[in-house]
Amino acid sequence: MTLFPTPVGDCLFIQLRNTSAPRFGLLASCSSLISALVLAGAWSLPASAGAETLYKLKTTCSIKGGQPQDCIVEAINEGDATIYTHKIGKQVQKIRITDAPVSMSLWDPTSKTWVVLNSAGARFSTNTICFNGRDLCVVNPNYLNSVREEKTEALAGRDLVGVKFSRDGRVSLTCYDEACEGVK
Amino acid sequence: MRHPRTARPRRGFGLLLAGLLALLALPTGAAQAFSASVPAPQDSQELLARKGGGGGGSRGGRGGGGGSRPSASRGASGFKSSGSSLNRGSNKPSGGWSSRSNQKGGPSLDARRSSDNRGNNRGFARSDRASNRNGNRDDRNGNRDDRTSSRNDRRDDRSGNRDDRRDDRGQNRDDRRDDRNDNRNERRDDRWDRRDDRWNDRGDRWDRRWDRWDNYPGWARPGWGYARPWNYGWYGGWASPSWGWWGASAAAWGVTTLATAAIINAAVDDAVNSHTTTIVVPNTDYRLLYGSVEPLNEQSVSFSVESGDREVAMNADCRQGTLDGRNPSTAQEAELLNAACQVAFGDV
Numbered sequence: 001m002t003l004f005p006t007p008v009g010d011c012l013f014i015q016l017r018n019t020s021a022p023r024f025g026l027l028a029s030c031s032s033l034i035s036a037l038v039l040a041g042a043w044s045l046p047a048s049a050g051a052e053t054l055y056k057l058k059t060t061c062s063i064k065g066g067q068p069q070d071c072i073v074e075a076i077n078e079g080d081a082t083i084y085t086h087k088i089g090k091q092v093q094k095i096r097i098t099d100a101p102v103s104m105s106l107w108d109p110t111s112k113t114w115v116v117l118n119s120a121g122a123r124f125s126t127n128t129i130c131f132n133g134r135d136l137c138v139v140n141p142n143y144l145n146s147v148r149e150e151k152t153e154a155l156a157g158r159d160l161v162g163v164k165f166s167r168d169g170r171v172s173l174t175c176y177d178e179a180c181e182g183v184k
Numbered sequence: 185m186r187h188p189r190t191a192r193p194r195r196g197f198g199l200l201l202a203g204l205l206a207l208l209a210l211p212t213g214a215a216q217a218f219s220a221s222v223p224a225p226q227d228s229q230e231l232l233a234r235k236g237g238g239g240g241g242s243r244g245g246r247g248g249g250g251g252s253r254p255s256a257s258r259g260a261s262g263f264k265s266s267g268s269s270l271n272r273g274s275n276k277p278s279g280g281w282s283s284r285s286n287q288k289g290g291p292s293l294d295a296r297r298s299s300d301n302r303g304n305n306r307g308f309a310r311s312d313r314a315s316n317r318n319g320n321r322d323d324r325n326g327n328r329d330d331r332t333s334s335r336n337d338r339r340d341d342r343s344g345n346r347d348d349r350r351d352d353r354g355q356n357r358d359d360r361r362d363d364r365n366d367n368r369n370e371r372r373d374d375r376w377d378r379r380d381d382r383w384n385d386r387g388d389r390w391d392r393r394w395d396r397w398d399n400y401p402g403w404a405r406p407g408w409g410y411a412r413p414w415n416y417g418w419y420g421g422w423a424s425p426s427w428g429w430w431g432a433s434a435a436a437w438g439v440t441t442l443a444t445a446a447i448i449n450a451a452v453d454d455a456v457n458s459h460t461t462t463i464v465v466p467n468t469d470y471r472l473l474y475g476s477v478e479p480l481n482e483q484s485v486s487f488s489v490e491s492g493d494r495e496v497a498m499n500a501d502c503r504q505g506t507l508d509g510r511n512p513s514t515a516q517e518a519e520l521l522n523a524a525c526q527v528a529f530g531d532v
Contacts, residue, residue, distance in 0.1 A: 059287070146276070163269070
């Protein structure tokens with residue numbers, strides 16, 4: 001079953017990320033070394049005051065539907081948000097999630113801003129959470145165990161949960177199981 | 185400049201009409217957008233999980249989801265739970281945080297296997313059957329009352345005619361018959377009351393089980409084997425158990441093997457999919473509360489088990505093969521030990 005790999009969703013994601021492309025263009029053309037340094041710097045950014053590390057998880061990730069790769073997820077509470085840093089080889093991707101209202105965003109290291117996600121999906125039976133279609137998928141039973149215990153009634157008997165976000169970052173749609181197949 | 189006002193109302197009406205048409209068209213479009221092909225419920229194929237799906241029917245049939253849940257005094261909007269079902273995921277689950285994940289096949293939003301959906305359908309089908317059962321029972325009760333009323337009417341008519349013909353004997357006989365009828369009705373009422381009490385008790389038990397399933401740890405869900413957060417533990421991988429006492433005891437009990445990991449795992453899968461709190465331990469009358477399984481260290485585990493109407497908390501040492509510090513005394517106890525250890529530490 002395919003969840004959210006829609007042209008609309010992917011296009012939106014690309015557009016959002018490309019808003020900073022002109023500024024990044026020169027920098028990226030300098031050398032991959034700089035990019036690596038930027039990414040390494042992002043990984044080693046010191047946690048802000050009051051940050052609390054929840055866990056570090058050795059697991060597997062995949063990028064844009066590619067092959068599973070070893071990765072490390074570090075979950076840190078920072079204020080009213082939880083930051084999930086995914087280190088996949090030399091790449092680092094950070095996802096910021098807040099409650100009330102629920103919002104998810106991806107760290108853009110070039111613009112140094114959090115860019116709102118289009119969608120997220122979770123499959124409980126495979127312990128997988130994916131962001132922006134299948135741009136980033138992670139096996140993270142910690143996240144799903146926590147969600148399962150907090151959303152007991154809503155998730156009882158559910159396996160697949162999908163969420164779409166509007167451009168302002170608010171949840172515009174939530175679907176479950178078979179209904180997610182009809183979401184485009 | 186000829187009567188400009190006459191055009192405005194028409195334009196306004198046209199906009200209003202267009203808006204109305206758009207509103208009327210919206211549900212159709214929305215329905216198409218959200219059209220989902222829900223597979224028809226399939227017949228339940230009970231594996232080993234205890235039949236507990238009736239809990240759903242019980243909750244529905246007992247008026248508002250059972251007495252054990254607090255009911256709001258305000259009217260329900262129906263939208264209370266309509267928000268996102270994902271959140272920060274930052275609250276530590278009861279099983280703790282895992283530091284390592286060994287999910288086979290890597291991340292995937294694809295369904296793991298078709299049996300997952302079958303399990304969901306099974307749950308729905310079972311709830312439907314439970315509702316139908318309750319409904320049919322009510323219908324039968326109604327028919328029975330109707331038949332009883334008709335019978336009483338006919339009997340009263342016959343009694344009246346008989347009284348006219350045999351006034352001298354009839355009075356005493358009527359009195360005796362009335363007494364018998366009264367006694368019979370009282371006994372019937374008592375039976376109904378007792379049956380209602382039993383149904384209520386059963387409903388309460390179902391509610392308690394349902395609430396307990398709701399409160400099971402986060403890992404007790406589809407994918408439980410990889411969601412177990414402890415990621416350690418010693419167990420099995422044997423053709424026959426390597427416990428020191430096994431050979432002689434197994435010979436004495438007349439058994440050669442215990443339930444396989446596949447059987448126990450399938451039982452837990454089935455129970456998870458049907459929101460059932462227990463699995464029947466293979467070849468026993470024990471019901472293991474699989475969500476209560478929790479490692480104490482790398483080789484020991486605590487768990488709860490139902491035996492008859494009792495629930496007992498026990499410890500098992502999976503490496504030594506002991507239950508509460510002693511060797512199992514029956515094959516059933518050995519099966520219980522094996523099942524608890526498999527749920528805690530076994531391969532999936």
